[in-house]
Amino acid sequence: MNVVAPFEGIGASLRRKEDFRFLRGRGAYTDDFNRQGQLHAWILRSPHAHARLTSVDTAAAAKMPGVVAVFTGADMAKDNIGGLPCGWQIHNKDGSPMAEPAHPVLAADKVRHVGDPIAVAIAATREQARDAAEAIAVSYDVLPAVANTLDAVKPGAPAVHDGVGGNLCYDWHIGDKAVLDAAFAQAAKIVSLDMVNNRLIPNAMEPRAALGEFDPTTGDYTLHTTSQNPHVIRLLMGANVLHIPESKLRVVAPDVGGGFGSKIYHYAEEAIVTWSAGKLGRPVKWTADRSESFMSDAHGRDHVSNAQLALDANGKILGLKVHTYANMGAYLSTFAPCVPTYLYATLLAGTYTTPVIYCEVKAVFTNTVPVDAYRGAGRPEATFLLERLMDVAAQETGIDRVELRRRNFIQPDQFPYQTPVALQYDSGNYQATLDQALVTADWAGFESRRAEAAKRGKLRGIGISTYLEACGIAPSAVVGSLGARAGLYEVGTIRVHPTGSVTVLTGAHSHGQGHETTFAQLVADKLGVPTAQVDIVHGDTAKVPFGMGTYGSRSLAVGGSAMMKAMDKIIAKGKRIAAHLMEASVDDIEFDRGTFRVAGTDKTKALVDISVAAYVPHNYPIDEIEPGLEETAFYDPKNFTYPGGCHIAEVEICPETGKVSMVNFTAVDDVGRVINPMIVEGQVQGGIAQGIGQALLETCVYDADGQLLSGSMMDYTMPRADDLAPVSVATHTTLCTHNPLGVKGCGEVGAIGSPPAVINAVVDALRDYGVRSLDMPATPAKMWQIINGGRRMAAE
């Protein structure tokens, strides 16, 4: 009989099942796979941001040692290979669809960013392939380039795509401008702020890789790839690019070394190795160098905005007006168009009762790497804008910044709360997370810490953000109406084996989130099967029925809910079998953690008795119930989920060097029900590190000609252990009202709530220097410039 130790279920900080293999070097990442006869690909990439290809001559390269083939865009065209598809269509203000220029796998006639793939050399070793790629002779007619978002919309700017006027992908808006204008007319105070949300390079530690295989006897293709959503890659690549039926294409995303959004998208290299494997009849592997990652992984953020907040005399917000330019890069990556629209503008109410919001977004093409979702995706941009604006509003109205937030909070009794920007929040308690964070961070005692730091010659500041996000995307019908070209449900299969162990097949994909543990805990909690007897299978289209993958903090809220639904079906079937075995009415059968009981009696059957009966149906109502104990559920959520909370950052600035040091960070987040507190804390800690990275360290820099200046870890500042300080992470739970687990999601909250808290702290530290607007990252050089300039001002 299965007895569940109570510590394995929901709420237990169970140590992770997957750690045994990772800690012993037995993880299986894409580059770890090697096949008999395997070849290696090296991609020739454009060194120019914008150029016409006048010739691509592969003759010399093809004769190099070890080289098996060299392919160009022209070779792909002969095979009728399609372009990389975009999965989301946004419509302009006038109802017309966005501009959606072709995104060739290998450049056909033009290259549009540094790193744009031109050709592939395939050889026996990786270095030989690289030698050959260097020997490809390309003639470029170099064209003027534009990298900066605002430059791209200036009259006369170079056209990234012929036929896309003004480099404008779309001009979109949400909200009622007339109502907003009326609200602004009533305002006692209007606060306006220009802000840049800095462009980031995701840098998951595992560089992207892809291994294509083709079996000529069956015609089956297999792709191993570093993906967050293998079924989506199969769908997009099979249907749009290579024209391979799904039944002939298996996509495996094995262990994946971090994603943060950058491994959601369908990339050129996946199509290149799969197609090449078919052409050559041999496995073809490509693994990115980190330098290649910088110029080929989708980047994140990159907004330029003006925001205006209208307040009444008491500091109540009357309305919010936002204008944003969003950089799309040179092509539309898979989910790019939805990020600065439905994942951004719909979040602009935040935790506040803002009655009217109007936001217009112009998405712009530039000669840069495509930009798409990066941890938080749109929501960090909205949160940064709103929480910076709140601090400036507090400053300019003279209302305390905590008090101003309190006055505008949605109250706990106002849920469900309909915002003016489409979303309906189901639950939350922003006062509670704020109160708890203020106590933990000792907000009240800050001034004495500031004074103590001043004695040491340091400028100390404290900053707050009371944020909200929407995740667990989402109802398929809703996202479909907003332009998604896919559904956003999730799939779970529960397979109870004859002797009672369980295999779970899930469409969610774990690349660090610990699904193999958390999902096993769900099964332990509901079915009473010890986690040691629960195996989670994910990341293989040949094993898992279907799935939309992992991003947007959706795995537990959507994927976990699908499992719960499938387990409900298992229990329902089990009750019928139990009723038969115990000669009772099915209505009298109760189930609790592994035991079926005839209500009010001591007659019981364990789950294993039921599974044995189901697979060995000797005494079984075979006419009424099919044998076997396996159920699949597709779960399509009713709404987004709405985590929120309060982040408080405390920093010290060295006025001599300008270096900002993190000294304290407090997070109190409402992520709904917590299944594994240890894992949730880890997710939040990691998100905060990325948020602090954005605020203090990281930024992608292009020069005016589109050359990537921050093109390696020598110039792109990755957060290190000594850049960060210990963080205090806690949760305060209100349950999600519409999914069976009451969960909201925790993967992104850290990266969403933290950047404005950090920048608000830096601005607070610099309060004697008259800083109103501060763009991220707050680098030492930038801080010194402010401090030095401030001193000069004071001296003059």
Place this chain on the structure above:
Amino acid sequence: MPQVTLTVNGQTHTQEVEGRTLLVELLREKLRLTGTHVGCDTSQCGACVVDINGESVKSCTTLAVMANGANVTTIEGLAAADGTLHAMQEAFREYHALQCGFCTPGMVMSAIDLVNKHPNGITEQQIREGLEGNLCRCTGYHNIVRAIAAAADVMHGKRTEIARAAE
């Protein structure tokens, strides 16, 4: 082609390599010890760290020929033959110091060297500074620092169990 003889996790191997073959390539591609990873090309991320003759080394910045005669330990060689984890491995699990696992082998190898180099105890600041050569994108380092501190106590005999207090 040059020939290299080296001992890896107690086993002696002789391999022909190109002059340009990196130690990490020898480990991953010839010896199929894929636990050691490559995360960057500027010698910064530390995913490739292995132990050579008792010191942590970036195997992506070491030619295979330069490791001739060396005694190399990789992540695969840490646990005991019966599967018992090294205290550092156990601490990483106990303190949830890994998420995607990609930086983990290098992080663990560096951490062991770091603790060995501080036989009289190690402070949090020393741990943070000692990890300058290892990048992690998932954890924010918080739990890595805690895990190393706990493992240090066990490795230095200050406590016997990695297990943290019930929470």
Place this chain on the structure above:
Amino acid sequence: MYDFAYHKPGSVADAVKLLADPDAKAISGGHTLLPALKHRLNKPSALVDLSGIAELRGIKRVGNAIVIGALTRHVEVANSAEVAAAIPALAYMASLIGDVQVRNRGTLGGSVANNDPAADYPAAVLGLGATVHTSSRKIAADDFFQGMFTTAMEAGEILTAVEFPIVDKAGYAKMRNPASRYVMAGVFVSKSGGAVRVAVNGAGPCVFRQAAMEAALAANWSPDAVAGIKQSAADLNSDIHGSAEYRAHLVGVMAKRAVAAAG
């Protein structure tokens, strides 16, 4: 990397012969050369691995100097009781180079011969007024560093050791580049009798001496003495991490800190 021939000579004389090939390069720890080779910035015909030459190893006190062999790794200098007793600032400087793994492999010879403007060792060599020993001669630090990645050494010449004079006081302070962690601006100061040296690394295209600060410190050895001296921003480096003006400012801050550290 492009492929190359690999040689491992057992003596300086053999190494010099092998390095007569102008396309051959010497390698010791490899922590400067290999990253460049991996990016294919260089295409040497051969690498001459100096690590088998025993005479290039070791730290010894010779008269009023510490002589450190070219193959001596940063970790060895950082942990050397001999160096710590004689020139603690030198051991401290070595303990700050790169990261643990870089210090475990990187060597004095490689760092000094490469003369990366953002490397640490050149500041110590120039700031202490050391003498560079090569396979054919001895070169004073003031004559050795000639420009970005350029030294007085000729093709085929091998750096064998550096002789650091033991001074009365010395100190080092640096600001790291936030991304690469190489030196953004560093200052190594020393005082020996009435002679004061101030060497600046990271800020310019090559390590250089700061004459005005040297004069001020010779008159008054204290952090305050350098506080008022402005480093000119002309000819300093400017990049996405900081302007020349910022680096000029940092030189002043680091000089102050280096003097304070020297005591």
